[in-house]
Amino acid sequence: MMFSSFLVATSSIHACMLLLFLLILVSYTPCESFVQSFIIPHKSCIIKEPIYRPIYRYQTNTHWTLNVGTESSSEKILRETIQKENEGDGQEPDLEPDVVKESKAEQTQPVKTYTVPAHYVKPRPKPRFLLEKAFEIYDDFTYPSSAESLTPSASAPTALTPPPPSTSIKPSPHIVILGTGWGAASFLKTTASTPLNITCISPRNFFLFTPMLAGASVGTVEPRSITEPVRSLNPSSQFLEATSKSVDLKNKIIECESVTCEGNSCEISTFNVSYDVLIISVGASTNTFGIPGVLENCNFLKSIEDARRVRTGIVNCFERASLPGLSVERVKEILTFAVIGAGPTGVEFASELRDFVEEEGPKYYSSVLPYVSIKVIEASSTILAPFDSELQKKAISELTRFSFKGGRAITELMLSSGVKEITPTEIELNDGRKVAYGLSVWAAGNGPMQFTLGVIEGLEEEQKDRQNIARGRLAVDPWLRVVGGDGSVLALGDCACNAEDVLPATAQVAGQQGEWLGKMCRRGYDFCPEGTVVGRDMPPPSSSSGSPTIAEKISSPAPGVACAFQFLNLGILAYTGGGSALAQVQITEDKAVKSSGSLGFGLWRSVYLSKQVSGRNRLLVAVDWFKTKIFGRDITRL
Known part of the structure; x- marks a missing residue:
């Protein structure tokens, strides 16, 4: 017992002596290394000593300064030490307030930029990328909803660890998405089961399956089915339901305009919508390349209204040509259908139109069938540029085949023929030839939206520097954040372009971008991480919402860091008429599985049917195909 008491007493004495030694050391030791170990050399650091007031510490190059009022003994010794250090370099002690120093430092110090590590944006190898996609499907189907996948219940599988409980509830950021195209629709579907604060703004209140506009323009499918x-x-x-007119990027406000029409009167109202995160998915407009007469005299295939207009125009041409008293030359002019552009849209429309002529013409317009012609005008030397040359030749063969037994080819390909001007009755080509027509459809490319150009003007110079590649589209970084902004504005689809990895303006690209962005928002990734500088390269989006999913573990370049968007090229399809289609399914960058004819047609129909956004659309499209096969197309004008 005495020995135990002795140990306790000895320990108490040692503890008191150690505490006294530390107090003396803190008060009197003028050692720079000791001072630096206790005082962090940062301009915003505040050190609080027991009993005494705060000491504000600031470092300018290698000179230490201290700002104090009435000094204690320990502060006085520390101050004298710092003064001696500065005097050794020939400088006077700096007694300016820290606020003034911070302001001066911000003015004199160069703006720091962030350099994204190369492996953050390097494309993942194809096998790893496919494995990531497979586990994304697994993660989505492991839990009944996205919310449960982030915070599983006790009975749910434990593949994901819920985030630690938070003492404060952070409000969900207000996400505003502009548009209802492929990118926006994929984003909305991906976030449907997640409690996010999302507002969608668009002048049309529906999603349109644009690849089937050609079929809708001749009555193969009905507009409401797609x-x-x-x-x-x-x-x-x-x-x-409104049109976005402009964006105030500084104050994060969108100016909108809504038009409501009843009878012959229309009411226009304007309002503003604020946002925390803005996603621009407004698509693209028609590119006329500055050719006179295109907007005034051509039809387009960009909207459901365009498809209805073309469908009515086709029937009008046949009804006009059937009137008595017209010369043969005039009938030929009326029944000449000009398609400008031989990309997928132009070729599919020409093919659907030929199907209409071959299948409905003998029943309703047999007297004028010998005078029908379809002219596909293309500035380049080939058609369907995205396809392999072998499939291009098969498409040319299918398009120019004879349409009737012992008849003639009603489709003519006019390659290497640029358009100079379009009048209400003629198309003048660059080589001087003139093509008289009854109906013309322009399918020659995309151009920027006026809204997109306005957003570009409000961004920093970094955005304008990349317009030589973006060409009227919003230049984005690998995470789809608009370059020249603060990270709160993102863009996807036809209105966006990554200058370092330019992707085709297709529904497939926009759909994958919308799905990827929806998953990033669903997982709580911050697209404006700390350290973001307006107009500069930004740190990658980061997340701290618990343990990552299996797919994130595979794809993430670092813990909590979002993987860059990577496009998975699934291939391309095109209908060439007469129950024939082209299918090019990519296996690697250089290898693809190619098919045409009936096999390609079966693949084309199955893919288009499966890609419909709802079961209702799939059923309606299938019924339309069945009705067309049994009863033919409806030629009534309502």
């Missing part, structure tokens, strides 16, 4: 109300894609989101 449209889906946008409100049904994400019932928890808010939808505003």
